[in-house]
Amino acid sequence: MNLLLTGYCGRSHSIIEKLETDPRVGRIFWAPGNAGKVSSKVQNVPIRTTDGAGLVRFARENAVDFTIVSQNFAIYEGVVNALRDANLPVFGPTREMAALEWDKVWAKDFFVKHGIPSPTHRLLTDPEEISAYARSVELPTVVKYGGLAYGGGVFLCHTREEVLYAVSQITNSEIRAVSGSDEAVIFEQFVTGREVSMHFMADGENSVFVGDARDYKRAEDGDHGANTAGMGSYTPTGFVTPEHIRQVQEQIIEPTLAGMQDLGTPYRGVLYAGVMFTDRGPMLLEFNCRFGDSECQALMGRLDANLLDLFLAKNLDGVTVGFKDPSCVTVVMCTAGYPADIGLQEHAIRGLDDVDPDITVYHYGTKTVDGEIVTPTGRVLSVTATGYSREAAAERVYANIPRITWEGVRYRRDVGRLV
Numbered sequence: 001m002n003l004l005l006t007g008y009c010g011r012s013h014s015i016i017e018k019l020e021t022d023p024r025v026g027r028i029f030w031a032p033g034n035a036g037k038v039s040s041k042v043q044n045v046p047i048r049t050t051d052g053a054g055l056v057r058f059a060r061e062n063a064v065d066f067t068i069v070s071q072n073f074a075i076y077e078g079v080v081n082a083l084r085d086a087n088l089p090v091f092g093p094t095r096e097m098a099a100l101e102w103d104k105v106w107a108k109d110f111f112v113k114h115g116i117p118s119p120t121h122r123l124l125t126d127p128e129e130i131s132a133y134a135r136s137v138e139l140p141t142v143v144k145y146g147g148l149a150y151g152g153g154v155f156l157c158h159t160r161e162e163v164l165y166a167v168s169q170i171t172n173s174e175i176r177a178v179s180g181s182d183e184a185v186i187f188e189q190f191v192t193g194r195e196v197s198m199h200f201m202a203d204g205e206n207s208v209f210v211g212d213a214r215d216y217k218r219a220e221d222g223d224h225g226a227n228t229a230g231m232g233s234y235t236p237t238g239f240v241t242p243e244h245i246r247q248v249q250e251q252i253i254e255p256t257l258a259g260m261q262d263l264g265t266p267y268r269g270v271l272y273a274g275v276m277f278t279d280r281g282p283m284l285l286e287f288n289c290r291f292g293d294s295e296c297q298a299l300m301g302r303l304d305a306n307l308l309d310l311f312l313a314k315n316l317d318g319v320t321v322g323f324k325d326p327s328c329v330t331v332v333m334c335t336a337g338y339p340a341d342i343g344l345q346e347h348a349i350r351g352l353d354d355v356d357p358d359i360t361v362y363h364y365g366t367k368t369v370d371g372e373i374v375t376p377t378g379r380v381l382s383v384t385a386t387g388y389s390r391e392a393a394a395e396r397v398y399a400n401i402p403r404i405t406w407e408g409v410r411y412r413r414d415v416g417r418l419v
Helices: 010-020 052-061 072-076 079-085 104-113 127-134 160-171 242-262 295-302 307-312 390-403
Strands: 003-007 028-032 042-044 066-068 121-124 141-145 154-157 185-189 194-203 207-215 218-220 224-227 232-235 268-278 281-288 327-334 360-363 367-369 372-374 379-387
Touching: 003 010, 003 052, 010 028, 010 295, 010 307, 010 360, 010 379, 028 052, 052 079, 066 307, 072 079, 104 121, 104 185, 104 242, 104 281, 121 127, 127 160, 127 185, 141 160, 154 160, 160 185, 194 242, 194 295, 207 242, 207 295, 232 295, 232 390, 242 268, 242 281, 295 327, 295 360, 295 379, 327 390, 379 390
Parallel strands: 003 028, 003 066, 028 042
Antiparallel strands: 121 185, 141 154, 141 185, 194 207, 194 268, 207 232, 218 224, 232 327, 268 281, 327 379, 360 379, 367 372
16 A cells, blocks of 8 residues: 655654565655655655645555555644545544643643643633732642643743743744744743653554653753753653553553544544653643654664554554664754754754664754755654663664764753653
8 A cells, every 4th residue: 555644854754764674664745855765655745844735745646555644734724624525544532622732721621621630730811810820829839831832832831031031032032933922921830750651552542652762951961051851761661550551551651532522523543641650649731632753763662563554443442552672862963053943954964874773863943955964954763773771772872873963953962861
C-alpha cells in the first residue's frame, strides 16, 4: 500500500523509519519531508503540512491508500477534516477533536465537567484583572497561554518577576502562537510529583498504551533556561508501573473518550497526556493530540508492535503492545541561540556518516544545498540510541554526538542523566 505522511521533523522521520520496514508498504510520500531520509521507498513531496486541499489532490492523483497526519498545527488547520471530507482514509484527530490541545480554555472546562483530575485554575481575560492577579497570586504558580503555541505557552513561575514576565509575554503577543489570543491568561495551581509523558492511541472508544517518556523542555542543562519544543527524552521513565497505567486510563483517558463521544466527536488518534503523579494520584496537566517530539523518537526505538496495524485499527479493544530494548534515549541538537530568534541559520552539517551504525539520527527540516546537507534554524537533529539501561543508552548517544558538527551547534548534556 502507498502511504502519505505529513511533516518535516524528527517525529515524522522516526515514524517513517518504523513504517518503512513493513512489507505491505510500497511507497511513502513525505510532505514536505527533509534531507535525512534517502530510500527507494520514501519520496519527499513539496506540499505544506497545513495544505489540506493540496494533500487531498496529491492523494487522489498518486493512489495513496492511507494518510497519517502528526503535527498539531496541521491538525488545527483542519487537514484531517479535509481528507475525511474527501472520503480518503486518514489517521489523526479532526480539528474539533483536537480542541483538547489547541484550546486550553475549553479543555480546562472539559476536564472539570467530566471529573478529570487536573490542577485548579483561574482564567482571566480583563487586562486589569490579569495584571492585579499576577501581582497577588500565591507562588509558585503556572501561567499558561490559552491557545496553541510552538512550545512556548507554559511558564513555571517561582518568583513574582517570572509571573510578570510570563503575563507580559502572553498579553503582548510575544509568543509564537498557532491558535488562541492574548486576551486569555490561565493561572494554574503548581503541583509537584513525578511528571511523565503518557502516550495512548484511541479509536473513539478504546485506547492502548504505547509508552511513557520523560522529556526535557528547558533549553539548558539542569532544567534551566527558556521553554523549548523539546531538547530530548528517554523511555521508559523507570517508575511507571501497570498500576500507574491503569489509573491514568481509568481516571483520565476513559473519561476523556466518553466526554468526546457525548459531544459527537469521538476521539481517534494519538492522545498524549502530560501527567503529574502526585501523592493524591495522577493529575492531568494537559493533552497533546499527537506524539510528542522528541518523545516519539524514543518511543519508536522501543515499540515492539506493528505500527501500521495500530494506525489502521478501527477497534483497539483488547489490543496490547510490547516493548523491546530496556531503554531508548534521544538528544536534540540545535542551532545557536535556540529557542531565541537570532535570525536565519543555514550551516553545513559535518560528520553524519561518522556515527556508529546502530545510532539513529533523525532530522528536522534539513535540506540539501550544493550537495551538502544544511541546518534549518532551530532544532536540527535527534540523535537516538537504545541500551540495556538508560545510562548506557545515554552514554552511547553522547559518545557519537561530538562527531556531528556545524557552526554554533548546541545541545543539552544531561538528557538521560538528569532524572
